[in-house]
Every structure is written in C-alpha cells, then in structure tokens.
Amino acid sequence: MARRSSQSGPLNSLLIRLVVNTGALAAAAGIVNYFSVGYFTLREGPFFIGDWQSAIIASLFIGLVNALIRPIVLMTTCLLQLLTLGLFTLVVNGLMLLVASWLAERFSVAFRVDGFGAAFWGALLISLVSTMLTKALK
Numbered sequence: 485m486a487r488r489s490s491q492s493g494p495l496n497s498l499l500i501r502l503v504v505n506t507g508a509l510a511a512a513a514g515i516v517n518y519f520s521v522g523y524f525t526l527r528e529g530p531f532f533i534g535d536w537q538s539a540i541i542a543s544l545f546i547g548l549v550n551a552l553i554r555p556i557v558l559m560t561t562c563l564l565q566l567l568t569l570g571l572f573t574l575v576v577n578g579l580m581l582l583v584a585s586w587l588a589e590r591f592s593v594a595f596r597v598d599g600f601g602a603a604f605w606g607a608l609l610i611s612l613v614s615t616m617l618t619k620a621l622k
Contacts, residue, residue, distance in 0.1 A: 502547075505610070506542075508609075508611075508614040509546070510526060511613045512605075512606045512609035512610045513526050513532070514526055515609055516529065530598040530599055531597055532595065532598075538588075539595070541588070542588050542593060542595035545587045545591075545593070546580070546610075549580050549587065550580060557579070575604070577607035578603040578607045579600075579603070581610070582603045584597075
C-alpha cells in the first residue's frame with residue numbers, strides 16, 4: 485500500500501491561498517462598506533467588488549502587487565518602519581491595495597477601492613481575516 489503524504493502539493497497550496505485571500509477580500513469589502521453605507525454590501529460604497537470572478541482576479545492582483553512591488557517599497561521605507569516600530573507597514577499595505585485597485589481598473593475588472601481610508605482599513609481587515617482563515621485551515 486502506498487502512503488499518502490500529509491503535505492499538499494504546491495498547486496493545491498496555491499489554490500487554498502487564493503480561496504482564503506478571496507474570502508478575506510470579500511469580508512473586508514463588506515465590513516468597510518458596512519461602516520460607510522450602513523449595511524453589509526459588496527456593490528456599494530468605497531470598496532466595490534462586482535462579482536465573484538472579479539474578487540478572484542482582484543485577489544490575484546493583490547498577490548502580484550505584494551510579491552513584486554511591496555518588498556521594494558518596504559526596503560525603501562526601512563527608516564520609517566524603524567521609527568514607527570513597524571506601524572508604517574499598515575500604510576504600505578493600504579497603498580498596495582490602492583495599486584491593486586488601479587491595476588484592476590486598467591484591466592477592466594470590477595474591483596475598486598476609493599480613497600486611502602478605505603484602502604487602509606481594507607488592508608488591515610484582509611490581513612486579519614486571512615491570518616485567521618489560514619490558522620483555521622491548518
């Protein structure tokens with residue numbers, strides 16, 4: 485009998501991360517819009533997601549931005565990171581969400597973040613929800 489490895493393959497792991505990040509993105513959009521509009525929605529307010537396909541593509545854009553641009557920005561803002569004891573990372577995360585929103589707009593994806601406030605709170609919520617979902621799945 486062949487034993488199955490308890491570890492998942494790289495493609496399976498990537499798909500799990502995509503699902504977790506898409507769920508975190510949708511949760512963050514609903515919560516940010518709840519405080520802006522007054523009820524839980526993904527299609528109104530400063531954090532707009534058109535449909536589930538747009539949420540998946542937006543998650544891919546966020547992953548791409550975090551993999552390519554975020555490390556460069558973190559290295560260039562190293563002194564600010566040190567002076568603020570790492571809190572400036574929250575600002576960088578919000579800016580990366582705005583960059584992903586800009587990319588989505590350029591590729592006609594129904595994903596939009598209006599303003600730095602929505603991006604800041606959205607990035608914070610995405611980080612929290614993603615961490616909780618990842619821990620729950622392990």
